[in-house]
Amino acid sequence: MICDYEGSDYRTRFWENADRAYEDAVERIAIAHLLPPRGRRIAEFGAGFGRLADLYAGYDEVILLDYSRSLLEEARQRWGQDPRFKFVAADIYHLPFASGVLSAATMIRVVHHIADVPAAFAQIRRAIAPGGTFVLEFANKRNLKAMMRYLVRRQSWSPHAPEPIEFVKLNFNFHPRWMMQVLREAGFDVRAKRSASYLRVGFLKRVLPLRTMVRIDALLQPTARWALLSPSVFVQALAAGSGAEDATREASLVGEAIFRSPRSGQPLRREGDLLVCDADGTRWRAKGNFYDFKAPL
Ligand SMILES: C[S@@+](CC[C@H](N)C(=O)[O-])C[C@H]1O[C@@H](n2cnc3c(N)ncnc32)[C@H](O)[C@@H]1O
Incomplete structure (x- = not known):
């Protein structure tokens, strides 16, 4: 099951017309610390x-x-004029990539919509070359606010229980220990963490200047080394494994050759505004820099 944002006003409702400059700024700081600044090919899921x-x-x-x-x-x-960009409509559970073609990947504010995290991570791990970096953000169920609410019985579910909590349909919060284990089982080696958004509280936003909030958050983020009690956690994980074949693939496949049919994982060939898979008979719309792997034609 997929949390469908088709036609949603997410940009204006959640970001532009809401008071979230603090969250946006501190997420950027966390990512900048965890993601290699340069590389061959990155995907944001x-x-x-x-x-x-x-x-x-x-x-x-x-x-x-x-x-x-x-x-x-x-x-x-916004970004379509930049020739470095490709826009890919696809489902994380069925990625349209050959294995090992990415040198890095990010997934921010998304895994809380993913019901089957191991299945999603398996797809992502396969797409990243061994040694490549995956920066993941997840919503932490064991955060200070949830712990306080549980203590004074204003929240029924325990923030200490390891399993994910689905507090609204297709909206999950995760225990850090559970998330680290699922990452490891998917073939990732967790290297670094940052705790973000400790000050995500309405009244603090009203009394403190944005710059002060962001500075305090930047100072608090490295405390993730000792305790993960913030509502948002950022993780740097490296794709483990020695697959020499995959490692060369990342560099050797260029342009559209990185794509595979999400149905069968088989190669595609260009035919006008389509990518066609002879092996499974599927045809996918691919016009300019926009590739549509949501559903075959
Ligand atoms: C809360 S938004 C976050 C968007 C962006 N990462 C950001 O932080 O601004 C969640 C996004 O995840 C996407 N999403 C959810 N489930 C997905 C899936 N199975 N495959 C691909 N995208 C998915 C939604 O379409 C939506 O754009």
Whole structure:
């Protein structure tokens, strides 16, 4: 099951017309600390309208992938003139990539919509070359506010229980220990963490200047080394494994050759505005820099 943002006003409702400059700023700081500044090819999974795409300025190729065509179209309006960008409508559970073609990947504010995290991580791990970096943000169920609410019995579920909590349909918060274990089982080696958004509290936003809030957050983020009690956690994980074949693939496949049919994983060939898979008979719309792997024609 997929949390469908097709046609949603996410950009204006959640970011532009809401008081979230603090969250946006501190997320950028966390990512800048965890993501290699330069690289060959990066993909953002669940990129939405491309809010964070400027952070990938040091990459030769940037792939923004999302299930929502309409949000991706917004991203394309903003970034589409830059020849480094590709916009890919696809489902994280069925990625349209050959294995090992990415040198880095990010997934920010997305895994809380993912019901089967191991399945999603398996797809992402396969797409990243061994040694490549995956920067993941997840919503932490064991955060200070949840712990206080549980203590005074204003919240029924325990923030200490390891399993994910689905507090609204297709909206999950995760225990850090559970998330680290699932990352490890998917073939990732967790190297660094940052705790973000400790000050995500309405009244603090009203009394403290944004710059002060962001500075305090930047100072608090490295405390993730000792305790993960913030509502938002950022993780740097490296794709483990020695697959020499995959490692060379990342460099050797160029342009559209990185794509595979999400149905069968088999190669595609260009035919006008389509990518066609002879092996499984599927045909996918691919016009300019916009690739649609949501559903075959
Ligand atoms: C809360 S938004 C975050 C967007 C962006 N990462 C940001 O931080 O601005 C969640 C995004 O995840 C996408 N998404 C959710 N499930 C997905 C899936 N299975 N495959 C691809 N994208 C998905 C949604 O379409 C939506 O754009």
